[in-house]
Amino acid sequence: MKYLFILFLFMFSIQLTAQSDAENLKKIYSNSLTNGKSYEWLSHLSNQIGSRLSGSFGAERAVEYTKEELEKLGLDKVWLQPVMVPKWVRGLPEFAYIETLPGKTTQVNICALGGSVETPNGGVRAQVIEVQGIEELKALPKDKVKGKIVFFNLPMQADLINTFEAYGGCADQRYSGAYEAGKLGAVGVIVRSLNLRLDDFPHTGSMTYGDLPVSQRIPSAAISTNHAELLSTMVALDPSTNFFFKQNCKQLADVESYNVIGEITGSEFPDEYIVVGGHLDSWDLGDGSHDDGAGVVQSMDVLRLLKESGIQPKRSIRVVLFMNEENGLRGGNKYAEVAKTKGENHIFALESDSGGFTPRGFSFDCSDAVFNKVLGWKDLFKPYLIHYFEKGGSGADIGPLKSDTTVLAGLRPDSQRYFDYHHAANDTFDAVNKRELELGAATMASLVYLFDTYGIKAEMANDTFKN
Structure with missing residues (x-):
């Protein structure tokens, strides 16, 4: 009987504690x-x-x-x-366009990635090569990339319910894209914004050059998802399509x-x-x-x-x-x-x-x-x-x-x-x-x-x- 009484007191104490916790949360x-x-x-x-x-x-x-x-x-x-x-400061607003023919351009929305270098004063204009992520870029021979703007167009995986998992699956192209493209002689990087919907907002974020020499560091920017779709379509129709962008960011x-x-x-x-x-x-x-x-x-x-x-x-x-x-x-x-x-x-x-x-x-x-x-x-x-x-x-x-x-x-x-x-x-x-x-x-x-x-x-x- 004594042990039953002690057990009763113990269970009653647990119940009171649970009630107290519930009341405090309320x-x-x-x-x-x-x-x-x-x-x-x-x-x-x-x-x-x-x-x-x-x-x-x-x-x-x-x-x-x-x-x-x-x-x-x-x-x-x-x-x-x-x-x-x-x-790091962004400076004047960025400017970019897609050029399909000399003088025929379509302005698009971009923003410099955090930590990026600026473009030359006259901007960067070059042919675009589209890749679906870092691994696809690494598989390309250097002569296919040298002198071009690398366009990373790997979207977030829409069928993943955990959107942070989808983000993690393609964030490396934003963070390391300029590092990998710079090693291959690219002159610039454009990255599809890490966003699950199609809209006109470019999304910035941090990037790195790793141990890349200053001479090989190239400007890197994000492009809105709507304009990433547009650029991808234009490059598919005409691989000689050019891209121009100008940005004024600096690391102080x-x-x-x-x-x-x-x-x-x-x-x-x-x-x-x-x-x-x-x-x-x-x-x-x-x-x-x-x-x-x-x-x-x-x-x-x-x-x-x-x-x-x-x-x-x-x-x-x-x-x-x-x-x-x-x-x-x-x-x-x-x-x-x-x-x-x-x-x-x-x-x-x-x-x-x-x-x-x-x-x-x-x-x-x-x-x-x-x-x-x-x-x-x-x-x-x-x-x-x-x-x-x-x-x-x-x-x-x-x-x-x-x-x-x-x-x-x-x-x-x-x-x-x-x-x-x-x-x-x-x-x-x-x-x-x-x-x-x-x-x-x-x-x-x-x-x-x-x-x-x-x-x-x-x-x-x-x-x-x-x-």
Whole structure:
């Protein structure tokens, strides 16, 4: 009888704990949907500051603004972490056309890829050779490529439901296309925008020249999907078709910028750290509302929502607004470097960098033991239609924190529309839905609350990367 009574008390305690967790999640979601700050913060970041490319005046203003807003929340600590970042500038708008006959031209929409060199003053005009990706280019003899503009026209795979998988399947042509084409003597590179729909917006993004000598570095630009289709058709009809483009971008010397960090110090385990964050920089074509203004303001609101919901964290919770994710990852590397130097014990890190769309769940970079524990929380999220709990990647900025004692996770919103806006001029505030953004902030705060409440046992975390 005594043992039955103890078992009853144990089961009753578990039930009370589950009820308490459900009530706290309900408070968090209610506060976000009725009294959220993320949409207001995003409006200022997008509409009053605008694009925030690393090293730009916009990035500088964003650092100042978010630091001030975090200070208003009454956190225990708010500070700036210096980091040197690259400064690449686009210059005057790009210009391009397809030429089928001398004097017969069709203007098309392009944008320089981040990190590209400029064209000569008179631009680049040459015959086009179309390829379906890096491997097809590598298979060509050098004399077929030399003196030509390489047109990478591998589209994102439309039948993949996971659009990030589709993006990953062809992103190498944007990132390494100029490197591979330059080695073969090409004079320029045009890359089909990484976008699942047909539209007129060229999508920028980072690229590299690797160890290519300066003399072999060639200008690289993205072309809108509509105009990629047009160019492909024209080249198929007449292989002697020429392409002209002019761009004025430059790579300048590195400049100092900052990660913006705010902290609520833990009441029981102040030396155990939980990080939630997004990247403060954006590309320069739109205002970066989805990439990654949404992740920035959601992460800021996580700390506010915990405070507003009357939750006193046991562990120290930090919001980190990383600088330079788009073209260097300097902020994420600097934060991890400083944390390692100080011997800080980071048990969990969560990143939002997939847009401000309806949250579907999370992906976790962790051991099977930790993941099985996380699956036990899944029922708490069912009332909010959060169903996606899978092992997988987390986020670029928190990636450098990876260790055998740190669990990493990424917020996973519905991704079907994300690449319509990614790195393009239409990534603007009007494309973000207030309710979807606030649901994402609440979903992040709820997971942070659970990791803070229950922690991670050492024996569960130690095999984090053995599975």
